Amino acid sequence: MSPRRVTLAEVAERAGVSRSTASLVLAGRSRELRISHSVEQQVIAAAKELDYRRNAVSVGLRTGKTRTIGFVSDTVATSRLAGDMIKGAVEAARERDLLLFIGETEGEEDLEVGLLQAMHDRQVDGIIFASMFTRAVETPAALTTGPAVLLNAVPKGQSTLSSVVPDEIGAGRSAAQVLLDAGHRDGIHLIGVGPRIRDVPPEALAGVQRLTGIHEVFTGAGVELAGGRICSDWQPELGYEATRELLRETTPSALICLNDRIAVGAYQALDDFGLKVPSDVSVVSFDDHPVATWIRPKLTTIALPHYELGRKAVEVLLREMDSDSEGSAPLGETHRLPMPVRLRDSVAARS
Amino acid sequence: MSPRRVTLAEVAERAGVSRSTASLVLAGRSRELRISHSVEQQVIAAAKELDYRRNAVSVGLRTGKTRTIGFVSDTVATSRLAGDMIKGAVEAARERDLLLFIGETEGEEDLEVGLLQAMHDRQVDGIIFASMFTRAVETPAALTTGPAVLLNAVPKGQSTLSSVVPDEIGAGRSAAQVLLDAGHRDGIHLIGVGPRIRDVPPEALAGVQRLTGIHEVFTGAGVELAGGRICSDWQPELGYEATRELLRETTPSALICLNDRIAVGAYQALDDFGLKVPSDVSVVSFDDHPVATWIRPKLTTIALPHYELGRKAVEVLLREMDSDSEGSAPLGETHRLPMPVRLRDSVAARS
DNA sequence: GCCGGTTGCTAAATCGTGTTAGCAGGGCGC
DNA sequence: GCGCCCTGCTAACACGATTTAGCAACCGGC
Numbered sequence: 001m002s003p004r005r006v007t008l009a010e011v012a013e014r015a016g017v018s019r020s021t022a023s024l025v026l027a028g029r030s031r032e033l034r035i036s037h038s039v040e041q042q043v044i045a046a047a048k049e050l051d052y053r054r055n056a057v058s059v060g061l062r063t064g065k066t067r068t069i070g071f072v073s074d075t076v077a078t079s080r081l082a083g084d085m086i087k088g089a090v091e092a093a094r095e096r097d098l099l100l101f102i103g104e105t106e107g108e109e110d111l112e113v114g115l116l117q118a119m120h121d122r123q124v125d126g127i128i129f130a131s132m133f134t135r136a137v138e139t140p141a142a143l144t145t146g147p148a149v150l151l152n153a154v155p156k157g158q159s160t161l162s163s164v165v166p167d168e169i170g171a172g173r174s175a176a177q178v179l180l181d182a183g184h185r186d187g188i189h190l191i192g193v194g195p196r197i198r199d200v201p202p203e204a205l206a207g208v209q210r211l212t213g214i215h216e217v218f219t220g221a222g223v224e225l226a227g228g229r230i231c232s233d234w235q236p237e238l239g240y241e242a243t244r245e246l247l248r249e250t251t252p253s254a255l256i257c258l259n260d261r262i263a264v265g266a267y268q269a270l271d272d273f274g275l276k277v278p279s280d281v282s283v284v285s286f287d288d289h290p291v292a293t294w295i296r297p298k299l300t301t302i303a304l305p306h307y308e309l310g311r312k313a314v315e316v317l318l319r320e321m322d323s324d325s326e327g328s329a330p331l332g333e334t335h336r337l338p339m340p341v342r343l344r345d346s347v348a349a350r351s
Numbered sequence: 352m353s354p355r356r357v358t359l360a361e362v363a364e365r366a367g368v369s370r371s372t373a374s375l376v377l378a379g380r381s382r383e384l385r386i387s388h389s390v391e392q393q394v395i396a397a398a399k400e401l402d403y404r405r406n407a408v409s410v411g412l413r414t415g416k417t418r419t420i421g422f423v424s425d426t427v428a429t430s431r432l433a434g435d436m437i438k439g440a441v442e443a444a445r446e447r448d449l450l451l452f453i454g455e456t457e458g459e460e461d462l463e464v465g466l467l468q469a470m471h472d473r474q475v476d477g478i479i480f481a482s483m484f485t486r487a488v489e490t491p492a493a494l495t496t497g498p499a500v501l502l503n504a505v506p507k508g509q510s511t512l513s514s515v516v517p518d519e520i521g522a523g524r525s526a527a528q529v530l531l532d533a534g535h536r537d538g539i540h541l542i543g544v545g546p547r548i549r550d551v552p553p554e555a556l557a558g559v560q561r562l563t564g565i566h567e568v569f570t571g572a573g574v575e576l577a578g579g580r581i582c583s584d585w586q587p588e589l590g591y592e593a594t595r596e597l598l599r600e601t602t603p604s605a606l607i608c609l610n611d612r613i614a615v616g617a618y619q620a621l622d623d624f625g626l627k628v629p630s631d632v633s634v635v636s637f638d639d640h641p642v643a644t645w646i647r648p649k650l651t652t653i654a655l656p657h658y659e660l661g662r663k664a665v666e667v668l669l670r671e672m673d674s675d676s677e678g679s680a681p682l683g684e685t686h687r688l689p690m691p692v693r694l695r696d697s698v699a700a701r702s
Numbered sequence: 703g704c705c706g707g708t709t710g711c712t713a714a715a716t717c718g719t720g721t722t723a724g725c726a727g728g729g730c731g732c
Numbered sequence: 733g734c735g736c737c738c739t740g741c742t743a744a745c746a747c748g749a750t751t752t753a754g755c756a757a758c759c760g761g762c
Contacts, residue, residue, distance in 0.1 A: 005471075007747095007748060007749085008748065008749060009748075017711080018713080019748090019749080019750095020711080020712055020713080020714095020750085020751080021710090021711060021712070023749070023750060023751085024750090027750080033710085033711085034708090034709060034710055034711085035711075036709085039710080053468060053471075053472055054472065054749075055472065055748055055749065056472040056473045057408060057411045057473060057474045057747090057749090058717090058747070058749040058750090059748080059749055059750080060408045060717095060749095061406075061408050061412050061716095061718065061719090061747090061748080061749075062716075062749050062750050062751090063749085063750065064717080066408065066473075068473070076434055076437055076438050076441065082434050083427055083433050083434045086427055086437075086453070087426070087427050087455065090427065090453060090455055091455075094454065094465075094466070097469070099452050099454065099469055100452065100453055100454070101419075101450050101451065102441060102453050103441060103450065103451070104438065104441055104442075111445075114445075115445070118407075118448070118450055119450070120404075121405065121406065121407040122408060122419070122450060123406070123407070123408045236645040261645070265645075268647055291642055291645070294587040294612070294615050294616075294642070296619055356718095358719085359718065360718075368742085369741070369742045369743080370718090370719080370742090371720085371721080371722095371741080371742055371743080372741060374719065374720060374721085375721090375741095378720080384740085384741085385740055385741085386740070386741075387739085387740065387741085390740080390741080405718090405719075406717090406719070408717090408718080408719095409717070409718035411719095411747095412719075412746095412747050412748065412749090413718080413719050413720050413721090413746075413747050414719085414720065414747085415747080
């Protein structure tokens with residue numbers, strides 16, 4: 001059924017030259033190898049007439065370069081997150097004529113191993129190993145055999161892998177600063193993590209880092225957090241419960257929710273108690289999930305730059321690939337991307 | 352840096368046989384070609400000791416089969432939709448030892464052409480051409496040269512391509528039936544599309560089909576729709592506006608929102624008018640977006656089976672690939688997947 | 703007339719595998 | 733002793749490109 005592809009041999013024949021010559025011309029090495037102008041034009045014309053395209057599989061076998069990279073993540077479906085990260089990676093890849101393989105491990109070790117093998121079997125030029133929430137990961141052995149980059153994850157223990165992560169500490173600083181700028185100094189409560197750093201499970205890297213940034217800024221301003229409530233899972237339901245418990249005891253001046261889903265629950269709890277956002281209580285949050293603009297008032301939040309993370313990962317991977325092909329060692333740098341503030345309507349000035 | 356992969360030649364040498372023999376054994380053709388048991392065991396042992404894995408690129412070149420499929424969509428990031436569809440496809444592919452290339456066209460023709468070329472250059476075994484919202488698409492010429500399946504889209508004009516789509520008409524029927532079962536017969540309004548089929552822009556295939564199903568059931572039950580309001584875009588804001596306009600004129604008994612985002616807006620408008628869901632007004636919707644369980648009361652909605660759509664697309668594509676390799680014509684069937692009802696708390700019984 | 707250098711191209715090997723035709727050797731029948 | 737069949741394996745080509753070494757022809761100088 002498929003009308004067999006045109007091969008280099010056919011182009012060469014039509015142009016009346018050898019395959020070698022045709023290959024050289026099409027690789028742009030005519031000058032270098034002193035191919036005459038007329039022959040060059042004939043080859044180019046023949047290729048155009050036959051609508052010739054290189055067979056990438058063959059080139060891959062011969063050169064070892066497939067212009068293909070693997071994108072492995074623990075899951076591709078949780079939240080919108082994945083979509084934008086993949087989108088960023090896919091677009092950055094396409095601009096460089098690379099194609100992306102994608103796969104997911106669901107956090108299972110054997111799937112991970114199998115997937116990385118399947119990709120190496122197909123001779124990918126490099127691998128992006130992504131996590132859907134920021135965390136420290138055990139680096140799979142299969143990643144050390146070629147260029148690789150960690151995305152939204154940092155290596156557990158020492159490692160020569162480069163990684164790309166959002167600047168969560170900076171995000172914490174921004175959130176605190178937003179409240180400070182609006183004049184809030186008292187009655188500021190956290191929803192999602194305890195008020196002290198040791199009240200956060202350390203696996204939730206984003207949590208401790210955001211909290212670190214928050215503390216940093218408040219301490220610098222002489223402001224003390226009024227309290228904080230842990231949520232075992234950062235879902236609306238848990239945010240709702242945690243906020244209700246808080247409101248039964250006191251009426252806060254401002255809430256810092258550890259993500260937008262928690263904030264959705266917090267809005268509902270505030271509504272239950274007849275409190276208005278932002279006139280009674282201000283709310284800041286993290287992530288910039290689409291829902292942040294759907295709720296009323298629109299939520300001020302510190303955005304996870306998913307799209308940029310995806311793009312950056314392929315850029316860093318390309319640098320690793322270059323350094324690999326030059327025989328030099330992996331770069332092993334950590335790239336932190338800023339998390340931009342989305343100022344909306346959930347924070348009011350306090351006199 | 353990469354410790355060069357073990358090749359078949361090395362396995363053969365270690366086992367003391369020719370490459371041909373090693374190849375045959377590892378392909379499981381020992382019986383067929385009368386390879387002695389002892390030789391067979393030696394080869395297998397050698398392969399295991401060296402941790403040999405076939406080079407998929409080489410196999411691809413030799414056999415023309417790369418165990419790779421392309422997933423091309425107009426966009427991979429809009430809504431959670433894409434994530435689940437891709438997840439379904441990725442998992443179904445992995446179970447069959449296939450890897451997925453992904454790419455997005457952003458609806459631009461030249462990107463689409465380039466992407467399909469890039470995939471064909473890499474000798475993909477087949478292509479899934481996905482749309483992120485159900486619609487009729489012009490079939491790209493590049494899809495007719497090999498096995499391909501349309502996902503969430505139907506071919507414009509006649510075509511031999513198979514397609515996989517959600518059963519939107521059935522979804523419309525389900526939504527109507529949910530209200531009928533709860534005793535609603537009067538004051539039922541639509542938010543998102545006009546009450547009559549001709550009040551829907553035909554590009555919005557989901558809209559006309561959902562409405563078709565709704566009409567079918569209501570007509571069969573002798574029930575007439577009280578009205579409907581078009582939303583130019585199915586977003587919360589537009590749903591909010593449309594619902595407010597409606598509420599200024601009348602108080603409905605039930606709302607059928609054309610998707611969950613519109614329903615979010617409708618909830619807000621109802622709240623503005625002091626109307627309670629579901630005691631004052633019942634609400635049914637479509638899609639089962641995550642937000643449906645975040646709002647209060649939880650939304651009864653007819654779910655888009657994204658994950659299953661992705662899986663099904665791979666299954667159908669595999670059948671097309673089989674029929675292609677047998678030299679028979681493409682199957683050209685349309686597969687409609689049921690959209691399940693998620694009964695939650697937004698519909699109350701009317702006496 | 704010989705040597706050396708340039709110009710312009712090609713033959714042939716290579717990447718790692720799949721596959722087909724065929725070879726060597728042994729056993730058997732007559 | 734010859735022919736034939738079977739068993740068990742291998743040689744050799746193919747897939748579609750890249751790349752290196754080298755060949756033929758011409759030119760110029762002495």
